[in-house]
Amino acid sequence: MTMNHRRSLANRCNALQSTGPRSVAGKWASSQNSRKHGLNSAPDFESCLEYKALIDLIAEEGFSTFACADIAAGLLNYRRVMDAYYDTYTSREPVDEFLRDVNVRASVPIFRELLNPSGSEPQDVREMAALFASMQRQERRKGGPVSRRSADTHKLIRYQRNGIARLSRAVRQG
Amino acid sequence: MLYNVHFGIYVDVAMPVEDKSKSLLPFLSSPKLLPNESGSEFQSGLQSLLSELDNPSPLAVALVSQLNESLWWIKRHTVDKELLLYEAMARLLSKAGNHWDTYDNRKVSEALERYLDGSADKDESEWIDGILAESKLTLSDLRVRAFKDAAKHIKMVDDLIHRQHQTMRHLQRSIDSIDYKSRLIKRMDLELAALESKQSVKGVLSLDDEPS
Numbered sequence: 001m002t003m004n005h006r007r008s009l010a011n012r013c014n015a016l017q018s019t020g021p022r023s024v025a026g027k028w029a030s031s032q033n034s035r036k037h038g039l040n041s042a043p044d045f046e047s048c049l050e051y052k053a054l055i056d057l058i059a060e061e062g063f064s065t066f067a068c069a070d071i072a073a074g075l076l077n078y079r080r081v082m083d084a085y086y087d088t089y090t091s092r093e094p095v096d097e098f099l100r101d102v103n104v105r106a107s108v109p110i111f112r113e114l115l116n117p118s119g120s121e122p123q124d125v126r127e128m129a130a131l132f133a134s135m136q137r138q139e140r141r142k143g144g145p146v147s148r149r150s151a152d153t154h155k156l157i158r159y160q161r162n163g164i165a166r167l168s169r170a171v172r173q174g
Numbered sequence: 175m176l177y178n179v180h181f182g183i184y185v186d187v188a189m190p191v192e193d194k195s196k197s198l199l200p201f202l203s204s205p206k207l208l209p210n211e212s213g214s215e216f217q218s219g220l221q222s223l224l225s226e227l228d229n230p231s232p233l234a235v236a237l238v239s240q241l242n243e244s245l246w247w248i249k250r251h252t253v254d255k256e257l258l259l260y261e262a263m264a265r266l267l268s269k270a271g272n273h274w275d276t277y278d279n280r281k282v283s284e285a286l287e288r289y290l291d292g293s294a295d296k297d298e299s300e301w302i303d304g305i306l307a308e309s310k311l312t313l314s315d316l317r318v319r320a321f322k323d324a325a326k327h328i329k330m331v332d333d334l335i336h337r338q339h340q341t342m343r344h345l346q347r348s349i350d351s352i353d354y355k356s357r358l359i360k361r362m363d364l365e366l367a368a369l370e371s372k373q374s375v376k377g378v379l380s381l382d383d384e385p386s
Contacts (some may be wrong), residue, residue: 057232061352062359075236082243086206089250097280144261144283146254147327154330157337164344171233171348 006110008098013114013128037084039159045076067174074167081163085156092149096139104133205243208250216246227349229356234349241345244338251335258327260287262320267302270309 021030045051054072055065063071111128115121142148205216220242227234264283282305288294289302306313321328 061231061233062355071233078240082240083206085247090208143324143327144265146257146261147324150254150258150327150330150334153334157333160337160341164341168344168348171237172351 063174070170074170078163078167081159099139244342248338255331258324262324
């Protein structure tokens with residue numbers, strides 16, 4: 001076992017015992033952890049400059065004022081979805097190679113040493129090893145970088161479907 | 175007056191429509207590409223699509239650029255399908271003969287990718303051949319197993335490609351509708367002009383027919 005390996009395991013054992021953030025800033029930061037793409041929040045297109053410019057451009061093509069507003073909002077909304085799609089595609093969750101490749105069974109002596117240097121409880125060590133094994137299974141199930149990227153972008157399909165349907169409807173009904 | 179239309183292009187709203195669509199092109203020509211992708215290839219695709227437009231109005235140009243982006247995404251996802259297979263093949267090779275701990279998965283993956291491309295050096299080729307022999311697999315066996323292993327993710331990528339096709343269909347219908355609308359307006363203008371000229375001729379005739 002290398003020193004890095006021991007240190008990584010020690011860090012992860014300590015992290016498992018963490019009780020979470022305590023400061024207000026820390027709590028706010030961790031509250032944003034699950035924010036993925038922001039597509040569920042209502043967009044405010046009317047206050048942006050692009051919206052007005054698009055309306056002016058579309059109006060010259062003979063669309064009514066309402067249709068222009070619909071089309072401009074539809075186009076900006078579709079762009080928003082596609083930008084989020086690109087961001088999700090490019091900034092995927094990294095593969096935790098340490099967790100994926102670590103030999104849990106061979107790490108049991110280190111767990112024993114970390115949990116209680118003077119003589120550990122076998123039950124605690126077994127639980128820790130089981131926890132690591134479970135985390136490793138999850139990590140391996142997610143696959144490599146391309147699998148993760150596909151799985152993440154797949155979650156945005158419904159936003160894309162709604163976005164293009166809205167745009168298409170606005171253009172055809174205009 | 176100049177407006178910044180979404181991606182950093184300035185459009186003068188007092189410009190003629192043809193000029194506006196031209197001025198929209200620079201903003202459409204700066205798409206979000208990946209580091210290994212060719213901007214000129216993207217541009218040539220966009221230009222060929224735009225050249226097929228009868229009436230390149232700004233809205234039509236914007237929709238065609240979205241269409242081109244969808245085509246680009248289909249290309250990306252098609253490459254991803256092949257990469258998924260490579261990934262699964264590398265995983266199977268790493269696991270073969272209980273060598274999960276001894277073989278570095280990423281190293282196997284990179285070597286295998288080069289091996290399949292034909293760009294691997296002698297050592298790498300021998301190494302991959304050695305692992306294949308050790309696990310009693312041929313390359314085609316490995317590919318079949320990898321396909322089975324990665325089926326779930328390949329299905330996801332197929333869904334993504336299908337979604338892009340659906341998006342293109344929507345965009346195509348929207349472009350057709352704009353085109354039809356502009357033709358309809360042109361036709362109505364012509365009919366109106368014809369009616370007006372008919373009316374004016376009738377008016378002249380009726381004036382001529384009036385008894386003195």
